[in-house]
Every structure is written in structure tokens, then in C-alpha cells.
Amino acid sequence: MPGIFTNMADSDEEYIQDLSNDEVEAHQVTRGAGPGTRASGKSVRRGQQGWEVTRTWENVVEGADGTISSTVEGLLEAGKRKRLLKDTTPVQRGIIRHLILIIDLSSAMSEKDLLPTRYLLTLRYAQDFITEFFEQNPISQLGIIGMRDGLAVRISDISGNPNDHIGPLQALRTQEPKGHASLQNALDMARAALFHAPSHGTREVLLIFGSLLSSDPGDIFSTxxxxxxxxxxTTVVGLAAQVAICRTLVARTNPGVPADEAYGVALNEQHFRDLVMHVTTPPITSRTSQPQTNQRGQGEAAEEGDNESSKSSLLMMGFPSRIVEPARSLCACHSRPTRGGYLCSRCGSKVCALPSACPACGLTLILSTHLARSYHHLFPLRNWRDLAWKHVAASLSASAQPPAVHTAPSTRRSLLASPASPPSRRCRRASSGPRMRLARP
Incomplete structure (x- = not known):
């Protein structure tokens, strides 16, 4: 028996000799008996993993002149081509949106295929998405739901203030992802949150799903x-691979929309961000009411559909002005004493910030700038055209020439006096003389 142990020890030494230096250090440290030694071994081993380091400098390709200007120009040209492919056709969109953001907080989000981890990168992109969402849709509302331990966790309620969502997301950084994701529980909670959303707005769900399975308590198809x-x-952004139930979800909840447009899988960090930021654009609305041509005439059904659409085309809103009171008073939204705020145009209740709905009468309170920022989605700007330098130079030279002013022929004296006349005479002529008329060219 002692000989056997000796041979095993010899084989271990031979195995260590074949390892690299990093693996030898990790192997020797982990053989320590004390807890402090094991902890230090873990830190040394974690710090020396080569696959965890992103060597971005190896992805840069030098040009023939030894610089990276060609790579930078290629990225800029790719961005320009992407902007040129953007469709600027004016279409009807839902500018008043009610969206629920569902984030996967399960143990699958601890993977490091997206650096630093799926969990931390998702939280960072979620904060960027919230900021951009309210920039593009200032009169919309948003709520956040998380999935962990087979349950659905409400992170923030539906609100039109981005600070109500960014704060809870930052608090999630101190927690660790754990358990399994429950897609059915999260969708049921999202449906309950959107149940009281008005019919003139959209009801949307954005799901960031990093798992390959869903731990559901019942039949998800009924959900x-x-x-x-x-x-x-629903719109789904996958972080691992396409899941069959997610594809079924987007196919049934987005009629007339290809599944590839509503369900994307992130290839890298930049692609992940593009998929999430794509949801900031309001969706195209379609008429949900189909004419019943089998029971009545085609013209009568079309007229009824137009009447139904015209009934929901008007929405009452209030545009209050900010006031500053000499004494503090309670606001109707948070019941906190404040000196400044906005008074509801209908009932006079005070709210802290806009846009919001009046807690007393339910009137939508916004500013004119909020409505203007939402309105630009209906009539987007046309794409820029590439012009040759000769056309640019010709336009600049034409604009540099002063425009000619044509005056109407008249025998009356001019309003302006000659420079040689005394000041008093100029003033007298200016007060008593007739006005000069300019003819349009």
C-alpha cells in the first residue's frame, strides 16, 4: 500500500510538470487546508482566467498606412448606411404607450458570455432604455417586473417618471440572480398591470429572457x-437561444408582424443594445375591428369602422403652468409638502411633475413640448442625401451672393435722406415723407 501512494504522488508531480504556470499556481493554492488559503486560491484562479479578459486591441485592423483610420471610417459608413435604410414613411403609430418591462433575474443571468455578466449588462441597458424611452415617448408610462425563484417580482409600478424606475434598478445591483424564471407568472402580472390601461393607448410587454426554460405553475398557453x-x-429579446414558447408568444400576440421582427437573440453587447433600443419607437397601430361583410353591405361596414375610429381620435388633456406658492402644501400625487408644482386644469389639484395623470379627476396633464416630442414619430424627418463636393461648392457660392432688392417705381421722395443732409432735415423728412414700398421679386 505505501508503494501505491508513492506512485500516485509521483504521477501527481508529473502531471503538475505538464501544466502551465497559471494552472500550477491555482493547483498548488487550492491544496491548502485553511479557509484563508482556499479563499486566496479562488481569487488567484479567478484573476488569471484568460477567457474572462476582453482583448479589444486584437480586434482592431491596421490599414496600409499603419493607422486605424480605415476601421473608424468603416464603422462610420456602416452607421450611415443603417440610417439610410430607415423607413420614413408617415404611418399611424400609438404615441401613448403603456409598456411593461420584464427582466430575467434567474441564475441563468449569471453567465459571462455578455461581459461583465448578463445580469449586470441587462441592468445597465435597462436604465439606458428607460431614459431613451421617456425621451422618445414623454407621455407614455412604464412598469418593471422581475422573474426569480419561480415567481414574478414587481420592481416598480406603472409610472411616467423615469426616476421611479431607475432607482429600483440600481438597487438590484446589490442582489444576485438565483432560481428559475417563470414566464407564466410574469405575463399574468403584466396583464393585470395593463388591465386598466385606457383603450386609446397601446399595451405592450418587453421581455428580456436569458433562460432556456420556464418554471410555470399552470398552462402557459391559456395565459x-x-x-x-x-x-x-409582446417583444422578446433572448440572450441564449431561441425558445419555442417565446416564438409562439410573439407569433400569437403580434398578428401580421413577422416573428423575426418581434423576437431577436443578442449576438453581442452592441446587438443586445440595438434590440432593446429598437422598442423605443412607437409601434404601428392597425385597425382591430374587422367589417362584417357577410351580414351587411360593404359600404355600411366601412362607414361604421370609420365612425368607431373617429370616436377614439380625440383625447382630453390639460396643459397646466408651473406655480410657486408662498407656503408649502401637500401634493395630490405623493402627499408631500412642496412649494412648487402644477395645478390641474380641471379640478385644481397639485401635482409635482409632468407628464402625469391627475390623481383626483384622472385628466392627463402634459406640457406642449411633451406633445411635440411624441408627434415627431408620426411625421419623421426625411433621410439625408449624399451630395458630391461640386454640388456643395455650387450651393455655397450661390448663397454667398447678396440677394437683389427691387423697388417699385414711384415719383415720391424716399424715406431715407442723403448722407449730406443735416440731421434735423433727415429727421423731418423721416416724419413727414411717405413710406417706401418694396416690390417682391
């Missing part, structure tokens, strides 16, 4: 049917 009945559309 999908309930989402379709509630007119809730």
Missing part, C-alpha cells in the same frame, strides 16, 4: 390566449 384577448403585444 397567451388571455394576452391576445387583452390586445397586449
Amino acid at each position: 397567451i390566449t388571455a394576452l391576445v384577448a387583452s390586445a397586449i403585444t
